[in-house]
Amino acid sequence: MLRKTLTEDSFYLNLGPQHPSTHGVLHLLLKLDGERILECKPLVGYSHRAHEHMGQNRTYLQFLPNTSRMDYLGGLCYNHAYCLAVEKACGIQAPERARYIRTICAELNRISSHLLWFGAYLMDLGAFTPFLYAFDDREDILAILGEITGSRLTYSYCRFGGVSRDLNQNFRDGVKAFIPKLRKRLKDYRTLVTKNVIFLNRTKGIGVVSPEQARDWALTGPNLRACGVAYDIRRAEPYSVYPEMEFEIPTATGGDCYDRYWVRMAEMEQSLRIVEQALGRLPDGPVKTAGVPQWLEPPAGDYHFSYESPRGHLGIYFVSDGGRVPLRMKWRTPSFNNLSILSEILPGTLVADTIAILGSIDVVIPEIDR
Amino acid sequence: MSFLEDIRPVLAQRFGSENLSDQERARCGYDLRLALDQERLLELAGLLKEAVCYLEYITAVDQGQVLDLLYFFGRHDQPPFRLQVRVAMPKGVAVPSLANLIRAADWQEREVYDMFGQRFAGHPDLRRILLPDDADFHPLLRDFKPGPQHGGEVVNLERK
Amino acid sequence: MVTRSALPPELRPPVQMALLDDILGIVRANSLWPMTFGIACCSIEMMAAGASRFDLDRFGAGVFRPSPRQSDVMIVAGTISKKMAPTVVTLYEQMPAPKWVIAMGNCAISGGPFVYDNQYAIVNGTDVILPVDVYVPGCPPRPEALIQGFLELQDKLTRGGKTNLLRRFRRRPRAERP
Numbered sequence: 001m002l003r004k005t006l007t008e009d010s011f012y013l014n015l016g017p018q019h020p021s022t023h024g025v026l027h028l029l030l031k032l033d034g035e036r037i038l039e040c041k042p043l044v045g046y047s048h049r050a051h052e053h054m055g056q057n058r059t060y061l062q063f064l065p066n067t068s069r070m071d072y073l074g075g076l077c078y079n080h081a082y083c084l085a086v087e088k089a090c091g092i093q094a095p096e097r098a099r100y101i102r103t104i105c106a107e108l109n110r111i112s113s114h115l116l117w118f119g120a121y122l123m124d125l126g127a128f129t130p131f132l133y134a135f136d137d138r139e140d141i142l143a144i145l146g147e148i149t150g151s152r153l154t155y156s157y158c159r160f161g162g163v164s165r166d167l168n169q170n171f172r173d174g175v176k177a178f179i180p181k182l183r184k185r186l187k188d189y190r191t192l193v194t195k196n197v198i199f200l201n202r203t204k205g206i207g208v209v210s211p212e213q214a215r216d217w218a219l220t221g222p223n224l225r226a227c228g229v230a231y232d233i234r235r236a237e238p239y240s241v242y243p244e245m246e247f248e249i250p251t252a253t254g255g256d257c258y259d260r261y262w263v264r265m266a267e268m269e270q271s272l273r274i275v276e277q278a279l280g281r282l283p284d285g286p287v288k289t290a291g292v293p294q295w296l297e298p299p300a301g302d303y304h305f306s307y308e309s310p311r312g313h314l315g316i317y318f319v320s321d322g323g324r325v326p327l328r329m330k331w332r333t334p335s336f337n338n339l340s341i342l343s344e345i346l347p348g349t350l351v352a353d354t355i356a357i358l359g360s361i362d363v364v365i366p367e368i369d370r
Numbered sequence: 371m372s373f374l375e376d377i378r379p380v381l382a383q384r385f386g387s388e389n390l391s392d393q394e395r396a397r398c399g400y401d402l403r404l405a406l407d408q409e410r411l412l413e414l415a416g417l418l419k420e421a422v423c424y425l426e427y428i429t430a431v432d433q434g435q436v437l438d439l440l441y442f443f444g445r446h447d448q449p450p451f452r453l454q455v456r457v458a459m460p461k462g463v464a465v466p467s468l469a470n471l472i473r474a475a476d477w478q479e480r481e482v483y484d485m486f487g488q489r490f491a492g493h494p495d496l497r498r499i500l501l502p503d504d505a506d507f508h509p510l511l512r513d514f515k516p517g518p519q520h521g522g523e524v525v526n527l528e529r530k
Numbered sequence: 531m532v533t534r535s536a537l538p539p540e541l542r543p544p545v546q547m548a549l550l551d552d553i554l555g556i557v558r559a560n561s562l563w564p565m566t567f568g569i570a571c572c573s574i575e576m577m578a579a580g581a582s583r584f585d586l587d588r589f590g591a592g593v594f595r596p597s598p599r600q601s602d603v604m605i606v607a608g609t610i611s612k613k614m615a616p617t618v619v620t621l622y623e624q625m626p627a628p629k630w631v632i633a634m635g636n637c638a639i640s641g642g643p644f645v646y647d648n649q650y651a652i653v654n655g656t657d658v659i660l661p662v663d664v665y666v667p668g669c670p671p672r673p674e675a676l677i678q679g680f681l682e683l684q685d686k687l688t689r690g691g692k693t694n695l696l697r698r699f700r701r702r703p704r705a706e707r708p
Contacts, residue, residue, distance in 0.1 A: 025569050025614060045498070046569075046613050047570055048501065048651050050651040053509050053650070053651075065643060069570070088396075216472060216473045217474050224446075231446040315426060317427075327431065330429040332429075336478075337474055337478075340473075340474070501613070509650055516648050
């Protein structure tokens with residue numbers, strides 16, 4: 001008869017800031033009892049690079065390169081959002097062709113962000129193959145976007161009044177070849193991953209978030225749509241050419257990891273539809289409004305702009321005093337609130353489930369830390 | 371009747387119609403602006419929570435003598451609705467925390483504390499979130515000037 | 531001990547004689563195990579370099595070890611913030627010798643696009659806190675640039691590439707490289 005001679009204590013485990021399955025430098029302080037999590041405290045700030053302070057010390061155009069560095073997976077989306085926000089404040093309207101081009105690039109960026117998430121998430125769960133395939137698809141997108149933007153990851157392509165450069169034939173050919181290729185690949189991913197019994201066991205019923213919890217914690221993006229709330233800024237507060245595009249907002253009802261995965265995979269399909277439509281309807285014309293001054297001086301006041309980034313509701317709020325440098329530049333990044341919900345849904349789960357849940361939220365840490 | 375039409379008279383009656391002003395969404399991105407006293411913050415937050423709004427973000431703007439605390443509330447339903455609540459606080463005075471009522475306020479308030487030094491009374495765990503725990507400055511205040519004591523070289527990027 | 535002159539001429543190319551250091555150099559250079567240590571944007575390009583299109587594994591460096599205790603080279607990919615700096619140094623100290631550091635990206639070299647007069651939050655480059663062996667510039671550097679950085683590191687370990695017998699290609703002389 002064995003008697004317990006050692007008292008079983010809970011212990012603290014540092015998950016991060018360096019860990020293969022964190023998406024950036026995230027530090028989760030976990031209080032464990034064996035394999036079960038009792039408490040979880042996410043500690044952030046390891047990537048704080050003073051973006052908002054730079055926003056107060058830079059003119060509007062000088063701040064443009066910072067936008068891509070905040071969410072490097074959705075860099076073009078952030079470029080787009082920033083340009084739309086400042087243009088709205090200054091009353092500048094980009095030409096029609098530029099708005100279509102921006103939309104095409106933003107949706108391609110969204111697909112590449114979801115592809116990377118898909119590869120990284122499955123690598124976290126232990127499957128190495130999807131990572132390699134997803135990155136291969138992603139390289140196609142990066143090559144296409146690199147044709148016109150010049151960059152692979154951190155873009156400064158959108159300008160106030162349009163975009164910096166027009167599309168070329170390589171871009172068009174690349175997109176036309178890419179769309180059917182990705183559609184076929186998505187079918188492969190469905191066979192390889194979505195129906196995989198190990199994947200289903202690791203994600204179904206794990207990390208359930210109810211719609212009320214999601215609203216309380218201000219969860220946005222695919223995480224919110226997986227809980228059943230069909231809230232997408234592209235439909236709720238449309239900008240650019242989205243009112244003219246036909247696309248659906250995929251929504252699931254369970255709120256678990258599998259549903260978050262499913263929503264993102266479905267979103268990739270919808271983004272492909274948008275790219276197809278936009279490329280088909282691309283009007284001719286200039287790609288940049290003439291006469292936009294180098295130093296913009298929005299009228300004094302405060303301005304808010306909402307955008308749907310691949311991770312959720314991106315809010316840009318800036319206060320202008322009529323000068324060249326904003327008084328205050330606040331970025332409401334989706335991952336900031338999305339990550340905070342971990343302190344509520346992780347306790348009670350196993351360590352292995354932690355990785356599955358953390359990955360399914362799709363956080364980009366520099367976006368949190370700015 | 372849209373939510374905006376429903377909530378406007380309620381807010382005007384409870385918090386004073388002189389504090390409430392309609393804004394043009396096309397210009398500034400939000401529909402209503404409410405200037406509030408800090409004692410009534412919890413009351414307003416409770417009202418909005420019952421009305422199924424969500425707290426988008428909390429931020430602050432340093433206006434020199436006062437710190438303007440801004441709370442943005444939105445909704446998931448159509449048509450879109452956004453309310454900006456402005457609480458002007460002299461520096462150094464604590465504000466009641468919304469973190470126990472609305473969980474999204476937890477980290478948002480910690481960030482405002484970290485960047486501006488604004489304290490929130492009743493916050494379950496008010497400590498720095500982005501800067502190191504032992505930092506002794508609040509960077510987004512207007513009179514903050516990093517010096518050699520903050521480490522790192524000061525690079526002069528001016529062109530001569 | 532057998533010397534080179536004792537070998538018949540027809541055996542001289544396939545059979546090489548080398549000092550222990552050279553042997554260890556070849557071995558280490560062709561099996562550099564990087565630590566998965568991505569801080570910010572450059573980590574995505576590091577992942578792309580390890581993925582299918584650019585395949586760092588061809589150079590022996592594809593085995594990314596999560597644990598510093600099992601890795602040879604730390605690729606510092608991203609801006610080191612002041613909060614992160616003690617962690618970076620701890621990780622470096624946890625790596626067993628011989629160890630090397632590749633500073634990948636402008637932020638790791640000098641602070642990158644985040645250097646400005648009133649910056650309070652970052653460390654201006656990895657070499658402020660760690661000894662760096664190879665600097666790979668770019669914002670972010672292309673995966674090919676990171677691979678070039680690895681080749682430079684391999685050259686550093688093998689006397690400029692001269693004794694790297696496992697390498698099946700020849701690098702262009704430095705003067706001719708773009």
